Amino acid sequence: MKEENIRIIFGLKLKQLRKDKNLSLQDLSEKTGISISYLNEIEKSKKYPKADKVFKLAAALEVEYDYLVSLQLEDKMKPIADLLHSDILSELPLNLFGIDAGTLIELLSDTPTKLNAFIITLMDISRAYGISLEEFFLSALRAYQEMHDNYFPELEKQVNLFKKAHQVDTSPKLEELKAILEQQFGYEISYFDFEKEVGLPKTRTLTLPGKTPKLLLNPNLTENQALFALGRELGYAYLDLKNRPYSSSWIAVNSFEEVLQHFKASYFSCALIIPEKEITKDLEDFFSQPELDPELLLQLIEKYNVTPETLVYRITNILPKHFGLKELFFLRISKNIPSGQFSLDKELYLTGIHHPHASKNQEDYCRRWVSATIFNDFSKSNTSRIGKAQYSFYPDGQSYFVFALAYQSGLKKQEQISISFGLKVNALFKKKVKFHNDPKIPLKYVGNTCQYCPIENCEERVAPATKLRAMQAKLEKEEKLNKVKKLFS
Template identity: 45%
Template structure:
């Protein structure tokens, strides 16, 4: 059934279009129909739907048919607006988390439908050009939500403390798998199955599947303790936070709504905060940041104190660094790579303050091989190492004056044979960050000038380059053309 709200809005859009096409103001239409200007305004904004007799009056005044006015069919100028309204995308994204009311967007659409139509059409064209999917759109919306909140959510942090107190969990000690498994089984009635998933080769990329009807949690026997801890912690989060609209696979293979994507993030945040408690982590980081010389072994010791998963640890740093150290100019990247290929896929990114470099590229360009995250990934893939590869560097971006201290770790992908992944956390170097992290002043730290992609990079003597700077050369040609044209115009004016 088509929603009444949609019917009202379409009627209002059509009424306004016909009225403006006839150069009639609201005042003018009110005068020739006998209907009040305020009433007509509410109709055009989709807030009211007129009765049959008033529709007849409007049709006669506008010299159009009754059927045309009540039809839900839009002409080509308004069709894209109809598509986006009927697609329910405004319903799928919880606009309230951004402080936006759906009615506000509808008012904007009703106020200037042709301009909004042009804008929507432009977005659709960009999406098609860059092969953006519904999933990409939702994940971009989630990143924006994280960035808007500096990726720190106090209410979840408090829920973790509340959970720990309720179940007598000592957050100062590293959790064991048995601690969380017992809670899932005894408190939430779960059944843990460790054999089923391994019997299906099609599911070898999944860590877990949850069957809600029987509360059965299928966990791959290939998971290590750190992965199993995270899975259990997420399941506890879904139950303790009373989240019902959720994903049932990890890592997920599909989702039905933005709410599921958001809830998956909230459960993951809870899991990270439970496994790596904020207070203990902040205390340990303060001590580590006071070191005058960066020591990789001390960093790894710090990480392994909390978890064996570098990704979980780096993700957790993106929560506490902005909140407890006021270090907001940072980024997080995750790459995937198959040994033997010259292709690196950026599978996850987060920029707390929306700075653009480094960033994902959807044009199949080659990411800068001087990035420490690419270098560690190439090293572990080439040498086939079993243990994680750690490295750091100060990256200076040629397009800007920005410098970042970047931590990176590369590991084997436990669920994809022949694949590897790397993560990187970059913190912008500034007077503020140098006052917080003493070893940023260490002159012996490795430094490297980097670009974003080879195609856009201006470093002429780069030995690591794997593609010519085509995009940059094209931009320079356009600039030169513009310069010559301006000179000719000046000569003959």
């Protein structure tokens, strides 16, 4: 067990024993000769007393020395003990949210019965929904992004410093980034066919650390995928990010720090390839048009030589910062062509949970989303990518402008990808987006999942509204019981 957790357990035990004896810190200080300030630091997990002080504390609290220094806690604090023994607190990114592990445990210990029950409930929920540690880390990262409106000025600054130091063009080229990695950071870069050699078709890169780092690139990458991969590796090198993942396809996530370092390097690459000032001007031009022109956005894919996903993600960095449009979401949906199955792979929401959002209940996502209907349009087209927009109206009255892009997966030929961003329709949206009243933008009533959708006679429905009917039956039952209560009141 880590030293910090040992201090936490000792502090918890000391505080609980003191309270059980109805002793104040002043009382315990008088019995032991240990200052109040030092006792307070022990209970707050800041200090661990030496043996002579432990003997004094054990005598004052009328317990054995061995019991006081043991790592066991009373049964009512068992969930806290389980947390500490699992070392999970050291894996959680508490510092990103301004939370100290000792403070958290102190809060839990103040009302152990209620909060321990809460911990058990969270654990039960995570088991019931099959939430892995990797999914927890990724959820924590999304929360971290949302707290900062997905815009990180320090990383933007580092990108500008890097460009100045290495005289990088506004729109860097593949060979340019490759040369910087090799000449300035001592990398050896070569191509390795992961599918042909070891049967790993989706692996894009593998970094072999050492005195001379080796970067293996999948030769089947498109040019824009390779450009992003080189930019990300430069992010790792220039920002000196340690404890990082070395493969583009994670086999296992060992810590939150790995997830965070991967995010920072990816953000660096995105900002390096798509400069902040340039993309802001492009978006101003796009939104200033009296009518929606999808091609204005689509042509940015070629302008910056990026994938649609990189472009749309970069847009989610810029809109909150430079346009004030913070109520937005980002979705990545993949479609397996042979089976026709959809998978919501990535999602990001700023300023709260917006429609649509993922569910772990094995529910069927609404096939009326433009993010889903665009697949049919893409299959009929003869282009490498298409763009499509619609206004989506939800049962709770909220509406969103959603722009989706669809394209063929670069490495997995049997897969199509849909990338979309949605903006909540409000007064600010109408002020910033001049084409908001373009009559050619289709309007559609949509839901989140078929199981909760109230839309009747829906041709796109793939499952009955079982969850909605169950919820309605519950409300109806409550209403009938209230009528009975009124009869006897």
